Each structure stands twice: as structure tokens, then as C-alpha cells.
Amino acid sequence: MKLPKPGTIEINPSILSADFARLADELAVVERAGAKMVHLDIMDGHFVPNITIGPPVVEKLRKHSKLFFDCHLMISEPRKYAPIFIKAGANNITFHIEVEKRPSDLIKKLHDMGATAGLCLNPETPVKTIEKFARLADMILVMTVHPGFGGQKFIASAAKKIEIVRKIVGPDIRVEVDGGIDVKSTPIVVGYGADTLVAGRAIFSKKDRIAAINAIRKASQ
Ligand code: DX5
Numbered sequence: 001m002k003l004p005k006p007g008t009i010e011i012n013p014s015i016l017s018a019d020f021a022r023l024a025d026e027l028a029v030v031e032r033a034g035a036k037m038v039h040l041d042i043m044d045g046h047f048v049p050n051i052t053i054g055p056p057v058v059e060k061l062r063k064h065s066k067l068f069f070d071c072h073l074m075i076s077e078p079r080k081y082a083p084i085f086i087k088a089g090a091n092n093i094t095f096h097i098e099v100e101k102r103p104s105d106l107i108k109k110l111h112d113m114g115a116t117a118g119l120c121l122n123p124e125t126p127v128k129t130i131e132k133f134a135r136l137a138d139m140i141l142v143m144t145v146h147p148g149f150g151g152q153k154f155i156a157s158a159a160k161k162i163e164i165v166r167k168i169v170g171p172d173i174r175v176e177v178d179g180g181i182d183v184k185s186t187p188i189v190v191g192y193g194a195d196t197l198v199a200g201r202a203i204f205s206k207k208d209r210i211a212a213i214n215a216i217r218k219a220s221q
């Protein structure tokens, strides 16, 4: 399972708003809708005020799915837990710049372990904090909500950072956006240069997940 090569727009469903009692089925549905990747939100109740899933859940899901597992670590100690998530089946590890003092070293470690690496910026974190390391990563994640919960309102001012990030990384690194992505915000973020669109509530609050994914895909074109 490889991160799709830059140059395509990928819809990346976040299971945070899915039915946690039926996760394997939810993954199967998004795979049927043509998604290549799925976004797994890992929260520790410390970096963010919420707790979600840990390595055992990722490991069990791995057996049920061929999707690329994009693990978004909203945790205070990404360096400590990343290897455990990779062993459990994560294909990409995205960590927050706000909690990592040696990002280039962690990116290298992730690559050495066979994973791709994402660097994430909270809405209030300036792009200059990642400038030096951005091109070492495979993906830059721009948060357009404060991390912790699904279904929040899209922060338009944070989305503007996508344009700066895209200028820094050029066309060969994915620029992902996470928070409040739906058919309305999609054209805005794609216009700024995002190519990897995380969507939770816009997909999993709908009875027909496939139609919801298709609607976002259409809005991105
Ligand atoms: C928020 C998470 C997101 C969340 C997005 O902390 O990182 O991935 O699931 O959900 P929506 O699309 O509902 O804003």
C-alpha cells in the first residue's frame, strides 16, 4: 500500500464520524466508493481533549482492508508511539509540528520503518515552523479546525495557509487538509492547492456514504 502519487485529488474519509461498532464495514464501503486511502484519527486525551483508537484497533482493521492507512497522530509523544502504529499497519504517520522538536529526524525514522511521513499544522501554527523540513515529508497536513472533534466549522483563514504550503513544497508533495471539508469548502481548498481531502462528517453523517464521497469528488473537479 503506497501513498497515491501526487497529481491526483484523493478523498480521504476520516472514520472519526463513522460507526465505531462497525468499522470494518465502514472501510469496505469507502473502498467500494473508490477511495484509495482512509484517515485514522488517533487522539490521546492530552494533546487534544478527546480519546479515540489505539494500535490494537489499527491492527485488527488492517486484516479487513487494503486501503492506505493514513494515521493522524494527535498525541503528545508521536516519536514514542509511531513505531507501534507502523507495526500495527499504519502506512503513513502524520505528526504535529507543535510537539516535535526534531522533525527531520522523526521523518527519517518513519522512512526507515517503511512508512511515509506527514507534518501537521494546527490552525494557529504559522507555516514558517515547517518551512525547513517540509520538503523532507511526503505530505503536509493543514488543519482547518482545532483538532479533537469531528463536525466542526471550517476555519477559512487557516485554509489560506494551503497556498503558502503549496508554494514551498511544489507539486511533488501531497498537501492534505482536515476539518470541515464538504461540498462547499472543497472548491476553496482545491483552489489553494490541496490534493488530499479529509472528510469525516460530510461522509459518515450521510446514510449513503458512496453518494457523499462522489459529491465531494465532483466538487473537487
Ligand atoms: C479532527 C480530526 C479530523 C476530523 C475531521 O480533529 O483530525 O480528521 O475527523 O472531521 P470533519 O470532516 O467532520 O471536520
Ligand code: ZN
Pocket (backbone or CB within 6 Å): 014, 039, 040, 041, 072, 178, 198
Ligand atoms: Zn484528522
